[in-house]
Amino acid sequence: MFCFQCQETAKNTGCTVKGMCGKPEETANLQDLLIFVLKGIAVYGEQLDQMGAADRDNDDFIVESLFATITNAAWDDARFSEAIQEGLRRRDRIRAKFLETYKAKNGRDFDGALPDAATWNGAADTFAEKAKAVGILATGNEDVRSLREMLTIGLKGIAAYADHAAILGFRKPEINAFMHTALASTTRDLSADEMVGLVMKAGETAVATMALLDEANTTTYGHPEISEVNIGVGANPGILISGHDLKDMEELLQQTEGTGVDVYTHGEMLPANYYPAFKKYNHFVGNYGGSWWHQNKEFEAFNGPLLLTTNCLVPLRKDNTYLDRLYTTNVVGYVGATHIPNRPAGGSKDFSALIAQAKQCPPPTELESGAIVGGFAHNQVLALADKVVDAVKSGAIKRFVVMAGCDGRQKTRAYYTEVAEKLPEDTVILTAGCAKYRYNKLQLGDIGGIPRVLDAGQCNDSYSLAVIALKLKEVFGLDDINDLPISYDIAWYEQKAVAVLLALLALGVKGIRLGPTLPGFLSPGVAKVLVEKFDIKPIDTVENDIAAMMAGR
Ligand code: SF4
Numbered sequence: 001m002f003c004f005q006c007q008e009t010a011k012n013t014g015c016t017v018k019g020m021c022g023k024p025e026e027t028a029n030l031q032d033l034l035i036f037v038l039k040g041i042a043v044y045g046e047q048l049d050q051m052g053a054a055d056r057d058n059d060d061f062i063v064e065s066l067f068a069t070i071t072n073a074a075w076d077d078a079r080f081s082e083a084i085q086e087g088l089r090r091r092d093r094i095r096a097k098f099l100e101t102y103k104a105k106n107g108r109d110f111d112g113a114l115p116d117a118a119t120w121n122g123a124a125d126t127f128a129e130k131a132k133a134v135g136i137l138a139t140g141n142e143d144v145r146s147l148r149e150m151l152t153i154g155l156k157g158i159a160a161y162a163d164h165a166a167i168l169g170f171r172k173p174e175i176n177a178f179m180h181t182a183l184a185s186t187t188r189d190l191s192a193d194e195m196v197g198l199v200m201k202a203g204e205t206a207v208a209t210m211a212l213l214d215e216a217n218t219t220t221y222g223h224p225e226i227s228e229v230n231i232g233v234g235a236n237p238g239i240l241i242s243g244h245d246l247k248d249m250e251e252l253l254q255q256t257e258g259t260g261v262d263v264y265t266h267g268e269m270l271p272a273n274y275y276p277a278f279k280k281y282n283h284f285v286g287n288y289g290g291s292w293w294h295q296n297k298e299f300e301a302f303n304g305p306l307l308l309t310t311n312c313l314v315p316l317r318k319d320n321t322y323l324d325r326l327y328t329t330n331v332v333g334y335v336g337a338t339h340i341p342n343r344p345a346g347g348s349k350d351f352s353a354l355i356a357q358a359k360q361c362p363p364p365t366e367l368e369s370g371a372i373v374g375g376f377a378h379n380q381v382l383a384l385a386d387k388v389v390d391a392v393k394s395g396a397i398k399r400f401v402v403m404a405g406c407d408g409r410q411k412t413r414a415y416y417t418e419v420a421e422k423l424p425e426d427t428v429i430l431t432a433g434c435a436k437y438r439y440n441k442l443q444l445g446d447i448g449g450i451p452r453v454l455d456a457g458q459c460n461d462s463y464s465l466a467v468i469a470l471k472l473k474e475v476f477g478l479d480d481i482n483d484l485p486i487s488y489d490i491a492w493y494e495q496k497a498v499a500v501l502l503a504l505l506a507l508g509v510k511g512i513r514l515g516p517t518l519p520g521f522l523s524p525g526v527a528k529v530l531v532e533k534f535d536i537k538p539i540d541t542v543e544n545d546i547a548a549m550m551a552g553r
């Protein structure tokens, strides 16, 4: 196996035996083969898009399959094997459609060259062998590999957001067409400039996808609003829901209402507490615990059923006893956990098994008490715009520091807590994603009623931070987003954060600090381009970085 898609990759170069995340070699290889099959579908998909005969039948499949390969999402090899088989069937169908369309348009059979991904076929018992030949290292040149993988990794993040939007009925064919183009491009020899161009296009597509998801979320559930979120527990048994899928949140709340079972969020589901559509439920108690990597301990203490709607699910430790309380849904899978199937057309998922089990469980063990404040997505911040603008003009707010992204288990991430603690009191932290758990329970106070940590929501709500920045640029009459008193100190872990990073670059943001390490998938050559073009920098010491950020560097 070879995998270097996340921040915890071994030695910051690549996991080669077993993932630092716990991903076994077989799973990693099957993921590679699934991506390979998607590339085959994309080769024909792109041609049909270009011939004006687009086939959108595989869009959701491509999106879900890319999403399934994201770090800490799917741990069930049988489901990857099924997805590969389905992918091959789909590939053959779209191939037939392409050949037919080509002939109808050109009056002759297609006789061009096709990559292996577009023609290979094999039974399930050959997957393991084939997978070894189609992994990341199949690309020899390290810069080409770096650019192709940065594109694929960014695409996985885009797919995650596109999937959430699609579940709410929001799709944009341009986004799916770009997925064809991007995946197909990795089967061809392109110039460095062409590959960099595609990576930049991925950034634009990430912006479009996050905007689409924002539209989907806010039209379906209303705009997030300032909210106090209880972090203590109640006396009833509960169900803990984690991940990013708001539709699952909605249906779980509907189905648990009046049953005597409470609902709590974990990790990236915390922002569900900010939405009007969910806040109205009395049995929605609040948030339990911290970010994803605390789950072995916190899921144990929760005592009730656990529903994982997306990443991050980490393998159970030997001493964990919650496997029989663990439920997965969507692309998430784990051998031994119960999988809740997709909703039937026009219907809802069936969470009755969780509810029945919850009734037999003791209430959650209290981990902490009190409340945290969040809900500062763009609509809410813009409602406070006058106050914010006045505070900047009067000098009460000197600088905003965007500290969005992911959390992770490496000790060096204590950097983010320290930065938050040591930033001068006239600074405001803008956050989104599970990175916030490094500082959202600190008592950092407020500036004239504006809290010093403004949480916009999930990692995809980093889009909100961009909207806020663009609005401030307009209010202050600036030509360049980089002239704003905003610094970016981004923490990344998995592939959605890569999509967010590419989105920020596409919006013209320069000088981003990225940590706790620069991505292992950047070859020295590609890293150099990013530094020269965008002034991306690794994090330094807390003191140096704070001094530099306060000086606008
Ligand atoms: Fe390694 Fe990260 Fe890949 Fe897991 S997802 S195998 S930790 S690079």
Ligand code: SF3
Binding pocket: 072, 244, 267, 268, 292, 311, 312, 405, 406, 407, 433, 434, 435, 458, 459, 460, 493, 494, 496, 497
């Ligand atoms: Fe976190 Fe896994 Fe990335 Fe959505 S839940 S931000 S790491």
